[in-house]
Amino acid sequence: MRTRRLLAALALGLPSVLLLGCVAGAVSEEPTADPETPAVECEEGEPLSQAFDNGSAWTMCWQVQEDVGLLLTDIGFAPTGDDTIPILESLAIAQLEVPYDDGERLTNDITEAGFGSGRMQTLTETECVGERIATAVPNVGDGTYGKSPVREVLCSEVVDDGLGYRSSDGALVADRRQSWQLGSISKVGWYEYVAQYAFGSDGTISPSLGATGDISPLDFTDEEHGWPVGEGDHDHAASHSHNAVWRAHWALGATGDLRAEQYDATETGEHGSESPILDGTLTEIAHPTTLEWENRRWWRVLSPSVENADGHPISYEIDIDGTDSFAFSEDQHDHGDEAGYDVAFTNADECQLFATHNGRECGAGVLDFVADSAEDPLRDIVSWVAVGFHHVVRDEDQSPMDTHWQGFTLLPRDLTAQRVGIPSGREDVNGIPEDSIWRQGEDDE
Ligand SMILES: [Cu+2]
Numbered sequence: 001m002r003t004r005r006l007l008a009a010l011a012l013g014l015p016s017v018l019l020l021g022c023v024a025g026a027v028s029e030e031p032t033a034d035p036e037t038p039a040v041e042c043e044e045g046e047p048l049s050q051a052f053d054n055g056s057a058w059t060m061c062w063q064v065q066e067d068v069g070l071l072l073t074d075i076g077f078a079p080t081g082d083d084t085i086p087i088l089e090s091l092a093i094a095q096l097e098v099p100y101d102d103g104e105r106l107t108n109d110i111t112e113a114g115f116g117s118g119r120m121q122t123l124t125e126t127e128c129v130g131e132r133i134a135t136a137v138p139n140v141g142d143g144t145y146g147k148s149p150v151r152e153v154l155c156s157e158v159v160d161d162g163l164g165y166r167s168s169d170g171a172l173v174a175d176r177r178q179s180w181q182l183g184s185i186s187k188v189g190w191y192e193y194v195a196q197y198a199f200g201s202d203g204t205i206s207p208s209l210g211a212t213g214d215i216s217p218l219d220f221t222d223e224e225h226g227w228p229v230g231e232g233d234h235d236h237a238a239s240h241s242h243n244a245v246w247r248a249h250w251a252l253g254a255t256g257d258l259r260a261e262q263y264d265a266t267e268t269g270e271h272g273s274e275s276p277i278l279d280g281t282l283t284e285i286a287h288p289t290t291l292e293w294e295n296r297r298w299w300r301v302l303s304p305s306v307e308n309a310d311g312h313p314i315s316y317e318i319d320i321d322g323t324d325s326f327a328f329s330e331d332q333h334d335h336g337d338e339a340g341y342d343v344a345f346t347n348a349d350e351c352q353l354f355a356t357h358n359g360r361e362c363g364a365g366v367l368d369f370v371a372d373s374a375e376d377p378l379r380d381i382v383s384w385v386a387v388g389f390h391h392v393v394r395d396e397d398q399s400p401m402d403t404h405w406q407g408f409t410l411l412p413r414d415l416t417a418q419r420v421g422i423p424s425g426r427e428d429v430n431g432i433p434e435d436s437i438w439r440q441g442e443d444d445e
Contacts, residue, residue, distance in 0.1 A: 040074050040084075045135060047074075050158060050180040052201035054421030055080035058180060064135060064153060066142045067354070068092040069115025070184045070195050075251075077203050077412075080421040085306075086251035087316065089348070091207065093195060094247035094384060095355035095365075097328065101239040102225040105216075107189065111357040115186035115195060117141060122151045127185060130157025155183045164202065165419070173423040177201055190214045194403065202420050205316075207385075208407025209244050215397050227393050237393035243326045244406060245355035245366070248383045249348050252303035252314055256380040259304055260285040260345050265296040288373045290341035290366065293320055299343055300413055301381050309417035310430070316415070318343055318383060320408040326388035328356050328365065344370060344384040355384055 040047045042061035051057035060075040071092045076084040096109040113119060118139050123132050132152035140146040157180070164177030183196035194210035219238040220226065226236030250258055262285055265278045278296075285291070291299065302315035320342055327340035346352060346369045351362035363369050366384050389406040396402050412420075418430050432438045 040076065042074065048133075048156065048182070050156070050199070052158075052178045052180075052421075054164075054175065054178075054201050056201050056203070056420050057084075058199045059084055062154065062182070064116045064120060064137050064184070065092075066116040066138070067110055067114040068094065069120055069186050070154070070182070070197070072182070072197060075205075077199075077415070079203065079416045082416070085253050085314070085415065086255070087205070089249040089251045089255055091197065091205070091246070091248050093207075093209065093244060094353065095243075095245045095357070096193070096209070097241070097243040097326075097356065098191075099241055099243070100216075100219050100221075100225075101241075102219075102221040104221070104238070105219060105240075108357050109188045109191075109193070111354050111359065113188045115184070115188070115193065119186045119188055120151075120153050121185040121187055121192070122153060123155055123185065128155030128157065128183075130155055130181070132156075153184050155181070157181045157183075161198075161200065165423075167426075171425060173426065175421070175423065179206075187213065190216050191401075196407075203412035203415055205410040206407060207246050207248075207410075208405050209242070209387075210403045210405045211242055211389075211391075212401050212403040214399050214401055215393050229393055229395055229398060237397070239390065239392045241324065241326055242389045242391060242404075242406065243328075243386065244388075245384055245386045246408070247353070247355070248385065248410070250301045250316070250381045250383065252301065252316065253306040254303045257303070257305055258301055258379060258381045260299060260301050260378055260381055260383075262291065262297065262299050264294070285345055285378060287376060287378055288344075288346040288370045290344040290370055292325065292340065293323065293342040299345075299383075301383065302413075308414050310414070312414040312417070314415045315413045317411040317413045318385060318408065319411055320385060320387060323386075323406070323408070324388035324390045326386065328367070341366070341384075342386055344386075345378055346370060346382050346384070347373060347376060347378060348380040348382045352382070355386070 040059045044063045047059060047061050049059040057078045061073045063071050065071050073090045075088040076086045078084040093110060099106040120137055133154040133156055134150045134152045136148040136150050137153055138148040159179050159181060161177040161179040164175045166174040178201040180199045181196055183194055186193050190213050191211055192213035196208045198206040215237050221236050221238040223236055226238045229235050229237045252258055261282045263282050265280045268277045268279055270277045299318045300315045302313045304313050306314050308314055325340055325342055344366045349362060351360050352369045356365040358365050363372060385408050387406045387408055
């Protein structure tokens with residue numbers, strides 16, 4: 001059904017107000033005449049697609065892997081009236097470290113346990129009010145031994161995501177934002193993790209991790225390292241971090257020929273007639289590296305050879321404000337003070353899959369990957385996004401624990417020359433308006 005809706009949107013041949021001239025050449029798959037044939041072919045399993053009320057649509061492939069759990073690949077977005085633009089080659093969680101503040105425990109939940117296999121939970125209508133999609137999930141490991149029963153493990157749900165836009169300058173235009181949420185639940189120890197990927201009708205991608213289940217009954221400690229959750233000043237549940245890293249391999253219509261940039265707006269110390277002057281700068285990230293977040297800083301991955309109708313390179317911004325930054329433990333110790341980062345960029349390498357405990361000869365983790373390729377040009381770009389959450393347990397966490405969330409946003413920046421889904425009457429708004437005083441200034445010259 002979802003496929004049909006997408007193809008219907010594509011087949012409508014909506015007026016091409018967003019002429020992504022160059023993008024058209026980068027489209028990998030043309031929609032076919034057969035309405036049952038999806039717009040993307042998957043190496044494994046059936047593709048997923050979802051169209052929105054504004055006419056935009058997402059397509060992708062998915063599979064369940066023993067370690068990372070939900071792996072999304074061939075992720076493409078079709079802005080309203082346009083062909084599908086390949087956005088990401090792949091997206092998955094790449095590690096989840098849980099170090100306890102008393103120093104007595106650290107788990108690596110992806111590489112030691114894994115979100116797939118028997119840890120991935122069959123969903124019921126309480127956890128998933130949308131469509132529950134089944135696939136064969138091995139009971140043990142990768143399925144080489146034992147059985148792989150077909151179970152409903154993927155939740156696909158379109159939700160109302162609040163006000164998308166409103167403008168009453170002239171005739172009122174307003175619309176809701178919709179979000180297509182894909183998620184699975186994996187039980188690792190006492191925690192139950194929700195791996196969720198939300199795809200917006202505006203082109204945003206929001207990977208997030210929810211944690212519920214129960215606090216560890218083995219990890220109680222003293223008052224310096226925990227919080228009393230029993231009666232009185234007793235039963236201090238150990239504080240701990242949930243340190244997640246996601247791996248995103250970029251496509252942007254030109255896999256292997258991309259660039260990365262860091263944006264900073266810095267205070268100059270000077271004032272204009274009314275406000276402090278800030279200088280905005282873009283710095284190319286020329287080589288694999290690790291970077292830390294600061295106020296007014298973001299990163300983007302762009303496609304120099306693919307432009308939108310305004311002639312701007314299409315790109316996606318990585319937004320991670322408000323995270324509890326963290327330094328990696330264990331096998332990244334030998335990198336010393338450099339062990340912390342919020343975002344890292346490397347070139348894609350199929351051997352480099354996990355942020356830590358990668359367990360392969362190409363390196364133990366991101367810091368090794370970066371150190372070993374620090375002189376290489378950055379082209380086939382993988383972003384490693386590290387988002388920490390320091391969990392000081394509350395009385396409300398038992399029992400079960402209130403779900404707590406952490407994540408980040410990938411935001412389209414100049415993917416289209418104007419907004420996705422332009423309301424009637426706003427088609428011509430692009431740059432300085434005709435009646436602006438800036439235009440009048442031009443006329444006087
Ligand atoms: Cu926790």
